Amino acid sequence: MAPVPIEGVLVLAAVLFTLGFAGVLMRRNIIFILMSIEIMLNAAGLAFVVAGSKWGQPDGQVMFIFILVMAGAEVSVGLALVLRLFHRFRSLDADAAGRMKG
Amino acid sequence: MTDLLWLIPFMPIAGFTVLVLAGSRLPRSVTGTIGTGTVGLSAVVSMLLAAGFGVKGDGYVVTQTLWQWLSVGDFSPRFSLYLDALSLVMVLVITCVGFLIHLYSIGFMKNEEGYSRFFAYMNLFVGSMLVLVLADNLVSLYLGWEGVGLCSYLLIGFWYRDSANGYAARKAFVITRVGDTALAVGLFLLFTNLGTLQIQELMQRAQAEWPAGSKIAVIAAALLLAGAIGKSAQLPLQTWLPDAMAGPTPVSALIHAATMVTAGVYLIARTHVLFTLAPPVQSAIAIIGAATLLLAGLSAFVQRDIKRVLAYSTISQIGYMFLALGVGAWSAALFHFMTHAFFKALLFLGAGAVILAMDHEHDIFKMGGLRSRMPVTFWTFLIGVASLSALPFVTSGFYSKDLILKLAWSSERGSVWLWAAGVAGAFITSLYAFRLLFVVFFGDRLTRAKSDPGISMTAPLVVLAALSVAAGLAALPEPASGRQAIQQFLSGVLPAAHIRDERTPELFLLLIASCASIGGMLAAWLLYVLFPRYAEGLVQTRAGRSVHRLLFTGWGFDRIYDRLFAGPFLWLTRINRDDFIDLVYEGAAWYSGVFHHLLGLTQTGKVRWYAFGIGLGAIITIGIAVFL
Numbered sequence: 170m171a172p173v174p175i176e177g178v179l180v181l182a183a184v185l186f187t188l189g190f191a192g193v194l195m196r197r198n199i200i201f202i203l204m205s206i207e208i209m210l211n212a213a214g215l216a217f218v219v220a221g222s223k224w225g226q227p228d229g230q231v232m233f234i235f236i237l238v239m240a241g242a243e244v245s246v247g248l249a250l251v252l253r254l255f256h257r258f259r260s261l262d263a264d265a266a267g268r269m270k271g
Numbered sequence: 272m273t274d275l276l277w278l279i280p281f282m283p284i285a286g287f288t289v290l291v292l293a294g295s296r297l298p299r300s301v302t303g304t305i306g307t308g309t310v311g312l313s314a315v316v317s318m319l320l321a322a323g324f325g326v327k328g329d330g331y332v333v334t335q336t337l338w339q340w341l342s343v344g345d346f347s348p349r350f351s352l353y354l355d356a357l358s359l360v361m362v363l364v365i366t367c368v369g370f371l372i373h374l375y376s377i378g379f380m381k382n383e384e385g386y387s388r389f390f391a392y393m394n395l396f397v398g399s400m401l402v403l404v405l406a407d408n409l410v411s412l413y414l415g416w417e418g419v420g421l422c423s424y425l426l427i428g429f430w431y432r433d434s435a436n437g438y439a440a441r442k443a444f445v446i447t448r449v450g451d452t453a454l455a456v457g458l459f460l461l462f463t464n465l466g467t468l469q470i471q472e473l474m475q476r477a478q479a480e481w482p483a484g485s486k487i488a489v490i491a492a493a494l495l496l497a498g499a500i501g502k503s504a505q506l507p508l509q510t511w512l513p514d515a516m517a518g519p520t521p522v523s524a525l526i527h528a529a530t531m532v533t534a535g536v537y538l539i540a541r542t543h544v545l546f547t548l549a550p551p552v553q554s555a556i557a558i559i560g561a562a563t564l565l566l567a568g569l570s571a572f573v574q575r576d577i578k579r580v581l582a583y584s585t586i587s588q589i590g591y592m593f594l595a596l597g598v599g600a601w602s603a604a605l606f607h608f609m610t611h612a613f614f615k616a617l618l619f620l621g622a623g624a625v626i627l628a629m630d631h632e633h634d635i636f637k638m639g640g641l642r643s644r645m646p647v648t649f650w651t652f653l654i655g656v657a658s659l660s661a662l663p664f665v666t667s668g669f670y671s672k673d674l675i676l677k678l679a680w681s682s683e684r685g686s687v688w689l690w691a692a693g694v695a696g697a698f699i700t701s702l703y704a705f706r707l708l709f710v711v712f713f714g715d716r717l718t719r720a721k722s723d724p725g726i727s728m729t730a731p732l733v734v735l736a737a738l739s740v741a742a743g744l745a746a747l748p749e750p751a752s753g754r755q756a757i758q759q760f761l762s763g764v765l766p767a768a769h770i771r772d773e774r775t776p777e778l779f780l781l782l783i784a785s786c787a788s789i790g791g792m793l794a795a796w797l798l799y800v801l802f803p804r805y806a807e808g809l810v811q812t813r814a815g816r817s818v819h820r821l822l823f824t825g826w827g828f829d830r831i832y833d834r835l836f837a838g839p840f841l842w843l844t845r846i847n848r849d850d851f852i853d854l855v856y857e858g859a860a861w862y863s864g865v866f867h868h869l870l871g872l873t874q875t876g877k878v879r880w881y882a883f884g885i886g887l888g889a890i891i892t893i894g895i896a897v898f899l
Contacts, residue, residue, distance in 0.1 A: 193882050202878070263878045 185212035283398035294387025306390030307373040314366035353407040361404040371731035378728040396422035439517035446511040450501015457494030474544040492549035503535030516578040520623030557597025561692035564590030568699035600678035601765035607671035614658035617735035621652040639714035651736040660701035670746035683769040701791025
């Protein structure tokens with residue numbers, strides 16, 4: 170298998186990360202924000218994996234497994250919070266949480 | 272026996288410690304006994320040591336090193352005591368007169384609050400003064416010097432509930448501080464140039480290294496002189512002393528007779544080598560002394576307050592001592608210090624008895640005819656006044672003043688003018704002294720005075736009166752050298768004055784000085800007993816009134832200082848009421864408040880806004896890391 174061109178993959182990762190970040194900033198729906206964060210995490214993971222293959226080291230893939238685990242944990246906590254927020258405000262609008270002053 | 276030297280300053284300080292710690296719980300009799308007894312024991316010890324001097328001769332010196340005080344680099348003063356003929360005379364006078372004043376205070380203060388506080392301060396006062404005169408180096412001398420200043424503050428403001436007394440105490444403290452600062456600078460100068468502060472070593476090195484009249488010697492001597500002027504209330508720092516009368520009368524006696532004000536005289540006598548190396552400064556001492564004795568004498572003449580008369584008289588008499596120091600008549604200054612200590616303590620204690628008998632009335636024109644009511648006080652006061660006026664042959668004041676006047680004429684540094692100032696001063700002294708006596712004790716004014724106080728107060732008066740007369744014995748010529756006994760005694764420490772011209776018309780000078788003092792007495796008799804209306808009329812004229820006001824306010828020095836120093840200072844404080852340095856701190860508080868509000872605006876509670884902040888921060892940080 171021909172080696173993957175590292176520059177192309179890094180550009181892809183950067184594009185994915187930027188898309189994710191833009192999603193975080195622009196979406197109001199909290200579920201979509203969480204999904205955008207997942208995209209950012211995976212973009213970072215992709216960069217790790219390609220870097221690991223470039224240097225012939227397993228560390229990149231080890232790091233990706235960490236990120237997967239962390240993303241799973243994050244999603245479970247995040248979804249629990251989303252549920253609580255929905256019970257409270259009857260909406261999934263992230264800005265609605267701004268009403269919790271103090 | 273010489274090992275007992277440390278006991279002299281230790282006893283009063285121990286008394287102070289006991290009275291401060293336990294004084295309020297002790298009965299009054301015990302307090303008085305401790306206060307008086309410790310000073311009395313010091314007097315006994317100093318007399319024992321004086322006996323040693325009688326045996327061993329004039330150049331005899333007792334030293335005792337107590338401990339190493341501190342050690343910093345080259346500077347390692349020991350705490351040691353040094354007793355020679357000069358400090359012995361001082362110590363004897365301080366302890367004996369101090370003892371009598373303490374004894375008198377037992378009666379005087381018996382109905383006052385703060386009885387133990389009073390004796391504690393008095394003991395500390397005597398203790399500090401003893402440290403001052405027994406000091407072996409200038410650092411311990413300075414310790415005693417400041418201790419005396421502190422105690423004068425505490426004692427002048429003893430009746431602290433009256434704010435005027437507090438003002439007088441602060442005034443004394445602040446004005447003497449001006450001189451003390453100069454003295455401290457002088458000490459630094461001496462140490463940096465000569466590398467020691469041990470007095471004897473210092474004098475030797477100064478003599479060896481500094482040529483006479485060199486600039487450094489003049490500056491050092493001038494700084495020491497400034498310190499002496501502040502403490503001894505000479506021109507132009509004399510204004511604190513008349514106000515210092517706010518304290519209880521025994522305090523005035525102690526400050527003016529035995530201790531504080533003579534510290535300056537002692538300092539100059541102790542470091543006389545330095546002053547002989549600085550002829551301009553020595554001339555300045557003589558001129559300051561002559562001017563002070565005249566100005567203060569004239570002020571004393573018009574005062575109404577019995578204690579203020581004596582206060583101005585003290586300034587004037589110390590002027591005589593400065594005159595003597597200035598013309599190089601060191602031992603004459605010490606002799607006058609001794610006689611003055613006796614008769615001025617006597618006069619103050621007599622005045623205290625009068626004030627007590629008049630229920631704390633100070634105005635002499637509300638007194639009169641006390642002669643028959645208070646015979647003991649009258650006769651002793653008469654002796655004091657006669658001694659102050661230097662009435663010929665029977666009083667000790669005559670001998671000491673005569674010695675000063677003679678040397679002011681004949682010494683190398685003396686001149687006719689200094690002598691003339693001294694003689695004019697003698698006339699004025701006699702005039703105001705007898706004015707005081709005549710107004711208070713003569714006349715037939717009806718006053719509601721009580722009679723003589725009890726034995727504990729009259730006994731010191733009688734003893735001091737006897738001393739005022741007997742101290743004249745120190746002027747008896749020694750058969751061996753033909754010099755006066757006191758000069759002979761001090762000759763090991765203080766050199767004799769250089770006589771300019773051997774052909775001094777001594778008899779003529781004696782006659783003039785005697786005429787001056789008797790003339791003053793007669794003038795007072797004419798003005799205040801025979802024709803009292805004439806003096807009153809003189810004051811009523813326009814010129815008389817303005818002159819009277821000028822003299823009464825002590826030549827307006829207070830007003831000049833108010834205008835010159837207090838006024839501008841108060842003006843500065845007024846315009847700077849909201850301290851401008853505070854603006855810096857208030858500005859810092861204001862800016863942090865503003866930033867707080869600005870940052871508070873960013874806390875919107877919107878998750879996406881925060882995420883934007885994090886992203887922006889990350890981009891900026893990475894940008895800095897990459898591009899810089």
